[in-house]
Amino acid sequence: MSEVRVWLVGAGPGDPELLTLKAARLIGEAEVVLYDRLVSPEILAMARPAADLIDVGKRPGGSHTQDVLNELLVLHAQSGRRVVRLKGGDPFVFGRGGEEVEVLARHGIACEVVPGVSSALAGPASVGIPVTHRQVARAVTIVTGHEATDSDPVDWSAVARLGGTLVVLMGVERRGAIVSKLIESGLDADTPAAVVMHATTARQRVWSGRVGELPDADVASPAVMVIGAVATFADDAAALVAAQTLPVDG
Numbered sequence: 479m480s481e482v483r484v485w486l487v488g489a490g491p492g493d494p495e496l497l498t499l500k501a502a503r504l505i506g507e508a509e510v511v512l513y514d515r516l517v518s519p520e521i522l523a524m525a526r527p528a529a530d531l532i533d534v535g536k537r538p539g540g541s542h543t544q545d546v547l548n549e550l551l552v553l554h555a556q557s558g559r560r561v562v563r564l565k566g567g568d569p570f571v572f573g574r575g576g577e578e579v580e581v582l583a584r585h586g587i588a589c590e591v592v593p594g595v596s597s598a599l600a601g602p603a604s605v606g607i608p609v610t611h612r613q614v615a616r617a618v619t620i621v622t623g624h625e626a627t628d629s630d631p632v633d634w635s636a637v638a639r640l641g642g643t644l645v646v647l648m649g650v651e652r653r654g655a656i657v658s659k660l661i662e663s664g665l666d667a668d669t670p671a672a673v674v675m676h677a678t679t680a681r682q683r684v685w686s687g688r689v690g691e692l693p694d695a696d697v698a699s700p701a702v703m704v705i706g707a708v709a710t711f712a713d714d715a716a717a718l719v720a721a722q723t724l725p726v727d728g
């Protein structure tokens with residue numbers, strides 16, 4: 479393996495202050511930054527003006543396939559310049575980071591992985607939802623709502639029986655089907671649910687209600703869906719903020 483010239487860096491959920499110090503340093507030192515769609519402009523602005531910033535984000539129906547992206551990554555890595563592959567959240571949480579490390583390794587290219595703050599945890603936390611709580615949730619399951627056609631489908635009936643907190647990423651578009659499968663498999667339609675959209679950014683918005691109401695909820699991507707007793711904490715946090723902003727008499 480060669481000297482490290484490629485860093486697979488987690489950019490966190492959006493707020494630049496949630497970047498790790500290491501990520502901020504590497505972005506500032508990079509000569510090439512290959513970045514995903516959900517990396518915020520404020521974070522990209524931390525790169526040097528001379529750095530090449532390349533948008534490799536995959537969009538629904540868009541032109542970049544993972545194969546094209548892998549080729550680009552290898553090409554830039556072989557150029558000898560310092561390459562940062564910047565991915566939203568943590569590079570190894572549904573970010574195909576593992577596949578990119580394998581591709582680089584096959585080409586004999588050394589790379590270092592820099593963990594990031596995942597939206598799976600930061601999304602709920604940013605609206606006051608603790609994904610675990612000693613009284614009501616002793617486990618948390620993070621699952622994708624977007625099933626790749628070439629991988630095993632998620633066993634939603636097993637997921638419905640796990641208990642604890644369920645965090646679903648990339649699930650907004652398929653929430654009707656996901657909710658049907660969970661309820662068919664025994665999950666109570668009255669289980670609390672929350673959806674945190676654009677978490678930790680200026681566009682952050684939260685919906686909260688019951689699982690049975692999720693299919694008709696006014697929600698949009700990017701979003702983290704939280705299902706389980708802890709989801710009511712979103713209401714509590716909102717109530718607390720409202721109480722703190724009430725005018726004080728006298």
Ligand SMILES: C[S@@+](CC[C@H](N)C(=O)[O-])C[C@H]1O[C@@H](n2cnc3c(N)ncnc32)[C@H](O)[C@@H]1O
Pocket residue numbers: 490491492516565566567568569570571572573595596597598601646647648649674675676677678679699700701702
């Ligand atoms: C391809 S996955 C990548 C996840 C990322 N690696 C992470 O650790 O957060 C993209 C999904 O993450 C979630 N996501 C990422 N950033 C988000 C944010 N700021 N607010 C809400 N959801 C977010 C959404 O479910 C989105 O569809």
